[in-house]
Amino acid sequence: MAPRRSLPLGAFPKRHPGARARKQPSQARSQALVASLLEATARILVQDGWDGLTTNRVARKAGVSVGSLYQYFPDKEALVSALIETSADALTQRLVALGPHLADAPVEQVVAAIVETTLAVTREEAALHRSVLLQLPRIGALEFFERLNQRVADVLAEWIALRRRELDVEDPSLAAFVIVTALDAVTDHALLLRPELLDSARLARQLERLVRGCLGLAPRRRRR
C-alpha cells in the first residue's frame, strides 16, 4: 500500500523530461515530507481511485500544504510517477536480487524461483498494485509495466543467454520479454479477478509450464 522504503533518490522521475522534481530533497525533513506525500497519494489512490486523487487532498492528508507539494513535485503527474517509481523499485529489487543466487542453480530451480517470486511480490503489494493497475490512465499500466519489467527482462535475458546451451531459445531478449509480460499479466489478472489463485500451487505449476515452454524445455511429466 504505502511505499515502505525511503526513496531511491537517484532514480527519481526521468519520465517527463523537464518536469522533474523541483528539488532534490537533501535534508531529513524534506525526505519525510516527500515520503508522506507519496504515502498519502497511495492511500487515496487505493481508497478512492484516480478520481479521488486531487493535489489538495494529497497535501491535506500528508499534513502538508499544497504549496509544499509543489515544491517537490512539479505537477500532479509527477506525484503519481514517483509513486509508481518507488513501488516499482521495491518490486524490482526482489526480482533482480534473484540473479546472483541463481547463477548456477539448475534450470528447473530457476524457473520455479522466478514464478514464485513474481507471485510473492504480487501478493505483497497487492492493494497498491491493484489500484495502480485499475486506476492509472495516462501514465498507468503502460509505464508501470515498462519500468517494472524492462529491468527484470534484461536480467532474465542475460541469464537465458548464459544458459543457452541448456535451453532452446531463438531470441533471448524476446523470450525474456514474453515471459516477463506473461507472468506479470497472469498474476495481475489473477490479483484482480481471482485473488484466491495467487495462493494456489496449481497456478504456480501452470506458470512454470508456461515459462518452460517459452524456454524450450520439455514439460515435466505430471504424475498420473
Add this chain to the structure above:
Amino acid sequence: MAPRRSLPLGAFPKRHPGARARKQPSQARSQALVASLLEATARILVQDGWDGLTTNRVARKAGVSVGSLYQYFPDKEALVSALIETSADALTQRLVALGPHLADAPVEQVVAAIVETTLAVTREEAALHRSVLLQLPRIGALEFFERLNQRVADVLAEWIALRRRELDVEDPSLAAFVIVTALDAVTDHALLLRPELLDSARLARQLERLVRGCLGLAPRRRRR
C-alpha cells in the same frame, strides 16, 4: 488483451444500470449521428487520450450539438463504452469463427491458429485498440474485457478438455485462463511498446512455444 466474441448484448456489463443509451437509434439519420459520434470519440481518444475527450469536443467534431450527444448517450462514459462495445463486436467475430474450423484439426495447427488470430486481430484495429488499452482503467472497461476473455477462455477450456488425451493439462480451465491472459497481454504490450514485433514471425513462434508449454506439449525442436 483483446475483446473477442460476438456480444450477447443482454449480458453486457452495464456500469450505470438504467443508464443505457437513451434511444435506440432507429432511423437512418439517428444511426448516422450515433456513428459519427463514435467515430469522433475514437479519433479524439486516439489523438489526445482520455483527457482530451470532452463531450463538447466530441459533439463539435461529429458536427452535432452537445444536446444531441446527450440524446443518445447518457454520459461521457457511455460514449466510450459504446465505442468499445462496437469495436469489440467487430474483433470478436474473428475468434468465434475459428471454433468450428479447428474442431478436428491437429493440435499443432490449432495452437498456431490461436496465436496467429490473436496477433492478426491486434494488428488490425491497432490505433483504436491502443488508445482504448491506455485509457481503459479509467473507464472501468477492464471487467468488460475480462468477460470477453472469459468466454474465449471457456471455449478454449472445452477444447482442452476434449483433446485431453493428446495434451498434458492439470486443470483445463486454469490453463485456458493462463493462455488467454498471457497471449492477450503479450500482444497488447507488444502493440504498445514494440509494435514492430507484431509482424515478426519470431514473436509468433515464441508465443506458440508459450502455448505449447501451457498445454504440456513437447517443444518442437528448432532447426539449428
Add this chain to the structure above:
Amino acid sequence: MAPRRSLPLGAFPKRHPGARARKQPSQARSQALVASLLEATARILVQDGWDGLTTNRVARKAGVSVGSLYQYFPDKEALVSALIETSADALTQRLVALGPHLADAPVEQVVAAIVETTLAVTREEAALHRSVLLQLPRIGALEFFERLNQRVADVLAEWIALRRRELDVEDPSLAAFVIVTALDAVTDHALLLRPELLDSARLARQLERLVRGCLGLAPRRRRR
C-alpha cells in the same frame, strides 16, 4: 390538484403583455389539448416542484409534442400563469358567488360564511394550492394572491360600504384588503404547516374574531 373546469377562455393570460397565448383554442380538440397540458403542469408541480417542471416533461405527460405546447403557450411561464389563472378562477367563483346570497343576511352570518368558504376552498384545492404556494418563484405567490384576492376584496369592500352603518370601518377597501389577505395567509399557512387545523372549529372561531375585529364589531362573548 388538476384544474377541473374548462378554461374560462376570456380570462386568459393578461399577465405578460406580449406573451399571450399564441392561439385562442377555438375547437374542441385544442381545448382538450390545453386542458391536458395544464393538468400535466399541475401534476408535475405537485409531485416534483418547480425544478421538476420542464416543458418537455409537461408535453410528454400530456401526451402531446413540445411543438404543440408552444402552439398554445408562448413560453414556460405562460403555462404556469395559465394554471394559476385557471385555479384562481375556480377559487374566486366560489367566493364571489357568496355575494348575492348574503346581501341581506345578518352581519354575523356573513362573517361566518366568509370564513367558512375560505377554509373550504383551501381544503379543496389543497394539493395544487400547496405546491403553487411553495414552488412558484417568479410569478408565484405574488400574482397568485393578487389575482385571487383582488376580486374577492372588491366584492367584500362593496359589501362593507353597503352595510357601513352596522359596522365601524374607516376605509372599506383597506379593511377588505386586510381581511382577505389575513384570511388567505392564515389558511394557507395552516395548510402548509398545520393542515389538521383546517378542520378545526377553533380556527374558524378565531378567524371570525379576526374578521369581526377588522370590521369594528364587538366580540361575541365566549360562553365561560
Add this chain to the structure above:
Amino acid sequence: MAPRRSLPLGAFPKRHPGARARKQPSQARSQALVASLLEATARILVQDGWDGLTTNRVARKAGVSVGSLYQYFPDKEALVSALIETSADALTQRLVALGPHLADAPVEQVVAAIVETTLAVTREEAALHRSVLLQLPRIGALEFFERLNQRVADVLAEWIALRRRELDVEDPSLAAFVIVTALDAVTDHALLLRPELLDSARLARQLERLVRGCLGLAPRRRRR
C-alpha cells in the same frame, strides 16, 4: 411575514445537512470577502431575481473568483440562505427587544407596539426583504421564516396566557399563530402590492383592530 428573532445558530434549519459554510471566516480578509459576496447576492437578487443570480455573476460582482465563492459557500443556495440568515438576524433583534419593555404595559399599548414594530421592520429592509419574499419558495426558506415566526408566536402566546384575564381568548397559542401570520402577511403583501400603505396610519389602525379582534378586546370606538 418578516424574520424576527436573534438566531440561535445551532438551531438553524440546515437544508443541506453537513453542507454548511465551508469555512468560518476568521480573518478580516475572509470576512470582507464573505460580506461582499452577500452584498453582491443581495443586489443581484433585488435587481434580477433568482433567475439572474448565478454563482459566476455573484463572484464577479463581488470582485472575487468563483473558486473563492465556493470556498465559503458550498453551493448557490447556501449563499442565499446565508443572506436571509444575516438579514433575519438584523430584523429579529428588534422584536425581541420589545418583550421586556411591554411586560407590564397596558394591553392597548402592547397591541400598538406589536403592530408598529412589525410595520417598521418591514419598511426598513424593504428592498431586500421584497426580493427575498418573491424568491423565497424557490429556496425553501419558507420553513425558515416559519420557525422564526413560531418563536415570536410562542412569546406572544405566553403573553396572552399571562394576561388572560384582561383578554378573551380560547386558545392562546392558536390566537398567537393567527395574529403573527396575519400581521406578517398583511405587511408583506402591502410591501409587495401597495408599498405606500406601509406609511399610512390607517393601516396601523386597521391592524390594531385585527389584533384586538383576535384577542377578544372590544373595538376602540372611532371618533366620528
Add this chain to the structure above:
DNA sequence: GATGAATGAGAGTTCATTCAT
C-alpha cells in the same frame, strides 16, 4: 397543425496551480 430531433447558451461546480504573506 403536429411532431420531436436538434440546438446551444449557459448553469453549477471542480481542482491544478500560483503567489502574497
Add this chain to the structure above:
DNA sequence: GATGAATGAACTCTCATTCAT
C-alpha cells in the same frame, strides 16, 4: 521555506426553444 487563500479555465450536463419534416 512553508502556507493555503485565491484563482479561473474548463468540464459535464440541462432544458427552453426552434424548425424541417
